[in-house]
Amino acid sequence: MPNYIRPRIPGATIFFTVNLADRGSTLLLDQIDMLRAAIGLTRKDRPFHVDAWVVLPDHMHCVWTLPEGDCNYSTRWGAIKGRFSISLRRAGFTPPSTPGNGGVNPALRKGQAGIWQKRFWEHHIRNAEDYSAHMRYCWMNPVKHGLVERPEDWPYSTVRRDIREGRYEFA
Numbered sequence: 001m002p003n004y005i006r007p008r009i010p011g012a013t014i015f016f017t018v019n020l021a022d023r024g025s026t027l028l029l030d031q032i033d034m035l036r037a038a039i040g041l042t043r044k045d046r047p048f049h050v051d052a053w054v055v056l057p058d059h060m061h062c063v064w065t066l067p068e069g070d071c072n073y074s075t076r077w078g079a080i081k082g083r084f085s086i087s088l089r090r091a092g093f094t095p096p097s098t099p100g101n102g103g104v105n106p107a108l109r110k111g112q113a114g115i116w117q118k119r120f121w122e123h124h125i126r127n128a129e130d131y132s133a134h135m136r137y138c139w140m141n142p143v144k145h146g147l148v149e150r151p152e153d154w155p156y157s158t159v160r161r162d163i164r165e166g167r168y169e170f171a
Contacts, residue, residue, distance in 0.1 A: 006074065006122065007124050008071040009071055009124060010066070010068060010069045010070055010071045011065070011066055011067065011068040011069065011070065011071075012065070012066055012071065012073075012124050012125070013051065013063060013064070013065040013066075013124070013125040013131060014063070014064055014065075014066070014073060014122050014123065014124050014125065015061070015062070015063050015122065015123045015125060015134040015137070015138075016060075016061065016062050016063075016064065016073075016077070016120055016121065016122050016123075017059060017060070017061050017120065017121040017122075018059060018060050018061075018062075018077065018081075018116070018117075018120040018121075019058065019059040019116070019117040019120075020058045020059065020115060020116060020117065021095070021114060021115060021116055021117050022058065022095070023058050023059070024058065025057065025058045026057040026058070027057075027058070027088075027115070028055050028056065028057060028058060028059070028060060029055065029056075029057050029156065031084075031087075031088060031091075031093075032055065032156060034084055034087040034088060034091070035055065035084050037083070037087065038079075038080050038081075038082075038083035038084040038087065039080055041079075041083055042076055042079040042080045042083065045079065046070075046072070046075065046076050046079065047067055048064045048065065048066050048067065048070075048073070048076060049064065049065040049066075050062065050063075050064060050158060051063035051064065051065055051131075051135065052134075052135050052138035052139065052157075052158050052159075052162065053138065053157065053158045054138045054139070054141050054142060054154065054156065054157040054158070054159070055156040055157070056141060056142065056145060056147070056156070061137065061138045061141055062138065063125070063131070063134050063135060063138060064076075073122065077120055081115075081116045084115070085115050085116070088115065095114035095115055135162075135167070138157070138158070138159075139151040139157065139159045139162070139168065142154035142156075142157065151168075152168075
């Protein structure tokens with residue numbers, strides 16, 4: 001396994017992709033209120049600015065800007081994932097097993113709930129053009145996946161907020 005070292009840039013703006021272990025699941029939408037609560041509690045404990053966010057059935061993309069002097073996005077993701085997983089367990093959710101493996105969920109390892117992929121993907125935004133491209137990626141993802149025809153029709157996105165604030169553009 002490669003020895004990947006994540007960049008540590010205080011106050012950075014970062015694009016993320018976070019996936020469920022079961023890529024065919026609809027869990028994120030089915031339990032959107034639990035996800036929103038986990039995000040809200042995490043932002044209260046460890047603030048960050050949400051530049052863009054889109055939640056799809058089995059994954060999500062977002063762009064965050066961290067506070068000046070703070071580079072710890074991994075702890076934030078751990079808290080969001082953990083809080084969501086705990087809420088699901090308290091509500092009686094059990095991660096599904098995979099057929100043919102003796103009933104064991106392959107994503108379930110020591111200390112994991114079996115809900116999330118172990119890692120997430122991040123990209124540090126380099127400049128204004130890169131920022132615009134990743135914002136558009138978040139906005140357009142539900143269209144790309146055939147869930148809606150227009151980004152503003154997807155209810156699990158910040159795109160409508162961005163339209164109201166005049167930040168939605170495709171130049």
